[in-house]
Amino acid sequence: MLKIDNLHAEVGGTQILNGLDLEVNAGEVHAIMGPNGAGKSTLAYVLGGRPGYEVTDGSVSFMGKDLLDMDPHERAALGLFLGFQYPVEIPGVSNVQFLREALNAQRKSRGEEPLSAGDFLKLAREKAALLQMDMEMLKRNVNVGFSGGEKKRAEMVQMGILGPKMAVLDETDSGLDIDALRIVGDGINSMQRAPDKAVLLITHYQRLLDVVKPDFVHVLAKGRIVKTGGADLAVTLESEGYEAVAA
Amino acid sequence: MEPALAPTRRDEDWRYSDVNALVDLDHGTFENWRDIDVAAGESFCECIVIEGDSGTDLRRLRVKIGEGARCELFAVNAGGRLGRVEVVVRLAQGAHFEFGGVTLGGGNTTREFVTRVAHDEPGATSNQTVRSVHWDSGTGNFLGRIDVVRDAQKTNAGQDFKALLLNKGASANAVPQLEIFADDVKCNHGATVGQLDEAARFYMAARGIPPELSQKLLIRAFLADAFVTLENEAERDRLLETALAALGDRA
Numbered sequence: 001m002l003k004i005d006n007l008h009a010e011v012g013g014t015q016i017l018n019g020l021d022l023e024v025n026a027g028e029v030h031a032i033m034g035p036n037g038a039g040k041s042t043l044a045y046v047l048g049g050r051p052g053y054e055v056t057d058g059s060v061s062f063m064g065k066d067l068l069d070m071d072p073h074e075r076a077a078l079g080l081f082l083g084f085q086y087p088v089e090i091p092g093v094s095n096v097q098f099l100r101e102a103l104n105a106q107r108k109s110r111g112e113e114p115l116s117a118g119d120f121l122k123l124a125r126e127k128a129a130l131l132q133m134d135m136e137m138l139k140r141n142v143n144v145g146f147s148g149g150e151k152k153r154a155e156m157v158q159m160g161i162l163g164p165k166m167a168v169l170d171e172t173d174s175g176l177d178i179d180a181l182r183i184v185g186d187g188i189n190s191m192q193r194a195p196d197k198a199v200l201l202i203t204h205y206q207r208l209l210d211v212v213k214p215d216f217v218h219v220l221a222k223g224r225i226v227k228t229g230g231a232d233l234a235v236t237l238e239s240e241g242y243e244a245v246a247a
Numbered sequence: 248m249e250p251a252l253a254p255t256r257r258d259e260d261w262r263y264s265d266v267n268a269l270v271d272l273d274h275g276t277f278e279n280w281r282d283i284d285v286a287a288g289e290s291f292c293e294c295i296v297i298e299g300d301s302g303t304d305l306r307r308l309r310v311k312i313g314e315g316a317r318c319e320l321f322a323v324n325a326g327g328r329l330g331r332v333e334v335v336v337r338l339a340q341g342a343h344f345e346f347g348g349v350t351l352g353g354g355n356t357t358r359e360f361v362t363r364v365a366h367d368e369p370g371a372t373s374n375q376t377v378r379s380v381h382w383d384s385g386t387g388n389f390l391g392r393i394d395v396v397r398d399a400q401k402t403n404a405g406q407d408f409k410a411l412l413l414n415k416g417a418s419a420n421a422v423p424q425l426e427i428f429a430d431d432v433k434c435n436h437g438a439t440v441g442q443l444d445e446a447a448r449f450y451m452a453a454r455g456i457p458p459e460l461s462q463k464l465l466i467r468a469f470l471a472d473a474f475v476t477l478e479n480e481a482e483r484d485r486l487l488e489t490a491l492a493a494l495g496d497r498a
Contacts, residue, residue: 048453051445072452081453088450092468098454101464106455158454 001026001166001198002067007058008223009046016042018223019058024166024198031201031209031234034220035242040202041085043220044170048082049075063165076102077109079165081158083172087151090142095154096124098142099161106162127160131187148175156187167192168200173208185211206238221246260333263388263420265357268329272303280307280335287313287339294482296489297326297358307333312342314368321477322348322360323486325493330358338364338371346375347473349486351493352385353417359388366399366432373404378473380466380494382413391436392424399429406436411443411469413497459496466498467491 002024009017016039024030034040045053047060049072060067063078070078090098104114115123128135131153143151152172159167169188173181185208192199193212201212209217209231217233218225219242226246227233237245253269254261269277285291297304304327312318316339324330330352336344350358358381364373379387389408410419421438443465451461470490477483491498 048449050449071457072449073455073457076453076455084450084453088444088446090444090447090450090465090468092471093464098451098456098464101460102451102454102456105457105460109455162454 001063002200003061005059007043007046007060008056009042010054010056011042011052015056016223017046020220020224022218022225024200026165026198027195028216029193029199029201029212029214030216030218031203031214032218032220032225033203033234033237033242034246038220039223040220041170042223044082044085044168044202047075047080047168048072073105074109076162076164077106081162081164081167083155083159083167083169085171085174087143087146087155089144089146091144093142094140095138095142096121099124099138099158102158103162124157124161127157127191130160130190131157132183133157149177149180152176152184153180153187156184156191160187160191164192165196166198166200168202170202171204172201173203173205181207182211184208188212206234209234219246260361260390262390262422263357263386264331264359265329265386268303268327268357271301271328272305277305280309283308283310283318285310285312285316285318285342288315289313290317290319292319292477292479293321294477294486295320295322295324295332296486297322297324297330297332298489298493299326300354301328303327303329303331305329305331305333308335310334310336310344312336312338312344312371314339315341317343317345319345319477320348321346321474321482321486323351323489323493324348324358324360325351325490327358328356330356331361332359333361334363336362336364336373338366338368338373340368341370342368343371344373345476346373346377347476348377349470349473349490350377350379350381350387350389351490352381352387353383355384357386357388359386359390361388361390363392364394364404366393366395366402366404369399370401371399372402374476375406376473376475377408378470379408379410379419380413380470380498381410381417381419382497384416384418386417387419388422389420389438390422390424393426393434393436395425395427395429395432395434397428400431402429402432402434404432404434408436408438409469409472410440411466412440413443463498466494
């Protein structure tokens with residue numbers, strides 16, 4: 001589904017990714033762990049196509065297409081979902097309006113009919129319930145006045161509504177208390193654990209991986225993957241630290 | 248013959264204006280002020296729209312708001328080489344003045360609001376919200392003066408200005424001027440000038456919203472602030488649609 005080959009990228013003239021290779025197949029959950037500054041968020045932004053994140057070498061194919069050749073909104077329409085570490089507030093635009101515009105823009109670019117207001121609300125209600133989020137919150141403006149935990153849950157509601165092939169979740173677990181972590185983790189499992197879907201979890205900690213069991217764990221250091229293992233690697237990392245494991 | 252009153256940019260009230268555009272104006276109409284008297288306890292609401300590309304469109308209003316009365320003015324200023332709405336307001340005890348306006352324009356146009364709100368008696372309130380979107384070499388101005396006399400205790404007056412410039416070369420000027428001689432009052436003003444929020448645009452793109460659509464959604468939300476307090480929903484929609492129409496493909 002996703003194949004990253006020898007990816008090099010820089011931000012503001014500073015080289016961050018140095019030859020990163022990664023392959024994620026349908027039905028798999030991968031976790032990327034690593035110390036601060038290893039390039040985890042940069043990887044997420046490069047995949048999402050954020051302006052200012054410049055790829056200097058390598059290639060990324062997604063669903064058989066050249067991902068790096070596409071604009072951010074085209075990547076989303078192809079089935080890539082980027083969960084933000086810091087979801088952005090958009091005053092004056094409600095979650096319902098935002099998500100309906102997003103879903104219908106994606107459907108349009110795929111040649112599908114737009115979803116009616118009624119059908120959309122039904123879908124939104126169902127996904128909000130999965131994340132134990134009140135519909136009233138979805139009527140409010142995007143992320144405005146939401147707590148850190150609410151923003152992360154809202155991200156997962158967005159993911160559920162948009163129904164991506166692949167979710168790249170950048171520190172979705174940060175800022176969550178234990179109960180919210182469980183709700184978000186269960187949400188990821190129920191919405192994104194499927195034979196035709198995949199997840200790339202970017203995280204610092206093992207906590208989320210106790211709920212969303214990864215098939216593969218990768219350690220990212222200095223802009224490349226230095227070690228790959230199974231779920232047990234996360235446990236080793238937690239007890240021994242990055243430096244010992246990645247050395 | 249030169250008109251008796253030909254303002255220059257040295258005049259505080261015309262500081263950022265396009266005074267050269269006044270040559271297009273029929274000078275006989277320059278001092279045509281329209282008077283609006285809102286009697287004690289009454290309510291008055293009016294929407295002003297300036298459209299059309301050329302010439303000078305000058306609207307000068309003198310508003311007296313009686314005791315406990317309420318006057319609401321909303322305006323879309325999107326016309327003329329110079330489009331200018333000037334409002335002078337006098338508030339009696341417990342009266343309220345509400346102003347919500349948007350200026351829009353590209354080319355070499357100047358669109359501006361000039362307000363002078365006098366809190367002459369105690370307990371009156373006023374609230375002004377202006378949003379500006381400009382492009383090309385367009386200019387948007389908001390000159391807002393608030394006078395609070397010594398006796399006008401418990402005055403509550405606010406001014407809020409935000410401008411969005413869609414490209415380099417467009418400009419916006421805010422001149423808040425507060426003269427307060429009473430000590431028990433609340434007065435606030437804020438002014439920001441900026442570009443479209445790129446973080447928001449990437450966030451929207453990451454959810455599948457193309458750039459043209461995210462620009463529209465953000466501008467629409469931005470402009471809507473000016474008409475939040477307009478209760479008549481049909482009028483609110485009409486003003487917003489008029490403003491968006493002035494933006495053409497940009498929104």
